[in-house]
Amino acid sequence: MSVGATKVLRKTGNADELLSTLNHISNRKAAPKSVLGESASLEEGEYLKGYNAILFRRLESKMSELENVNRKLVERNTQLEHERRKYRQLFASANDGILLIDQLTNEITESNIHARKILKLTDKVISQKKLDELKPFGELLVEKIGRGESVQFESTYEHGSSRIVLDISGAPVGTDDNLYLIILRNVTRRKEWLERFIALDKLRALGRLSHGLVHEIRNPLNVVSVNLQYLERSMEENSAEKKFTKPALEGVNAIEKVIRETMNFAQPQAPAKSPIRLGSILNEIAGLAKTSLQKSRINLSIERGETNDTTFADKSQVLHGILNIVENAIEAMPNGGKLLFRLEDSGPDGEIILRISDTGVGMDEDVAKLAIEPFYTTKEGATGMGLSISNRLFELNDAAVNIETKAGVGTTVTIHFQRAR
Incomplete structure (x- = not known):
């Protein structure tokens, strides 16, 4: 019996031993053909069939393992894709602005729509910017x-002429x-409302104090005014004394004006609210201020768009408040200029926004902070109550300045006016 036949007759199931036997058979020299040799070749063929069957079973087993691994990878990939879509949706629909920054280059790699809305930048523009270009908070x-x-702080952002917190x-x-x-x-409105709440609390206290003072001053002032008028009437037209009574009466009238404005501020009438259209109010103001605007060489324009401009307020108080602002604007443009009324819509359930813009001398930051404070003024002969009264009237009508x-x-x-419901 040949060596190959002897090994085949063992019928081993060990794959390594099968491989060793096959190597031995394939490498040995060919022997003379005989009946026994032919029998051994047949046995070796059967052995190869058995070996192939073992390999096939092993291959099937490995393929099954690979299929299980592949199935798990597909399931994991599907899960990751689902998570990715979920977080992408959260990223896009978050009410806050979100920016992703490359820590190495400070480039803005991604932003959601609310971030672009807050920063007033398009997707294309913001993707080309670095963080330090968003001044001053980016710096x-x-x-x-x-x-x-990690950080958490409050800062400002400036874009053009606008500034937000x-x-x-x-x-x-x-x-x-x-x-x-x-x-x-964006906490600008929240800060503004907080500041207004604090200011309103101060104004209430000032109003109570002013009301008491006005009564204490007005009574003796009336006595002074009546006596001065009597003296003036009793004097001859060209008398030397009369030149003293005239400025005295003018001084009394000036004090009376301050008292009247203080009373308007301290105890304004309760608003008689009704639905009013702001566009109609602006047209009325344009007519009332026409002469002053022409005299001052100021060009007035009104932009309305398709805004639903109906608010629920006291017409006379809103008219009074806007007129005070217009008077300030005219005074700020002694050499002429442009005045713009612009009505904007912040959404179907939002506010009606009225912007009154002038091209006047403007104010520095310190003056602007005190602009609506009562009795504060930088103008000679002014009472400093115009904007304070406007602000008070708008507050009474649920509007913010x-x-x-x-x-x-x-x-x-x-x-900012509330839309009529």
Whole structure:
């Protein structure tokens, strides 16, 4: 019996031993053909069939394992894709602005629609910017990002002539992509309302004090006025004494004007509210101010669009409040200029926004902060009550006032009215 036949007759099931036997058979020299040799060749063929069957079973087993692994990978990939879509949707629909920053280059790699709305930038423009170009808050963040620190602070953002207050949070993203996540929240209105609440509280206290003082001053002032008028009538027209009574009476009238405005501020009448159209109010004001505007060489324009401009307020108080602002604008443009009324719509259930812009002398930041404070003025002979009274009247009619100004450029007074329900 040949060596190959002897090994085949063992019928081993071990794959390694089968391989060794096959190698031995294939490498040995050919023996003379005989009956026994032919029998051994047949046995070796059967052995190869058995070996192939073993390999096939092993291959099937490995393929089954690979299919299981592939199925798990597909399931995991589907799960990751679902998570990716979910977080992408959250990223896009978040009410706050979200920015992703490359920590190495400070480039803005991604932004959601609310971030672009807050920053007033298009997707194309913001993708070409670096964080430090978003002044001034971006400059403050760059150093923190470089050190990989988490932050939370309040800062401002300036775009053109507008300036908003932002609540800013930031932290590194827990990946190897060197990304930093920034969340922006526009808190301008909240800050304004807080400041107005504090100011209103002060104004109430001032109103109570003013009311008491007015009564204490007005009575003796009336006595002085009556006596001065009697003296003036009793004097001859060209008498030397009469030149003293005239300025005295003018001084009394000036004090009376301050008292009257203080009373209007301290105890304004309760508003008689009804649905009014702001566009009609603006037309009426344009007619009332026409002569003053022409005399001052000021061009007035009104922009309405398709705004639903109906609010629920006291018409005379709104008219009075806007007229005070117009008078201030005219005084701010002694050499002529442009005055713009612009009505805007912030949405179907939102506010009606009226912007009154002039190209006058404007105010510096310190003056602007005090502009609506009662009795504050930089004008000679003025009482400093115009804007204070306007602000008070608008508050009584559920409207809020904001002033944006720049010295040498002009001023925009923005009034936020509630839409009539």
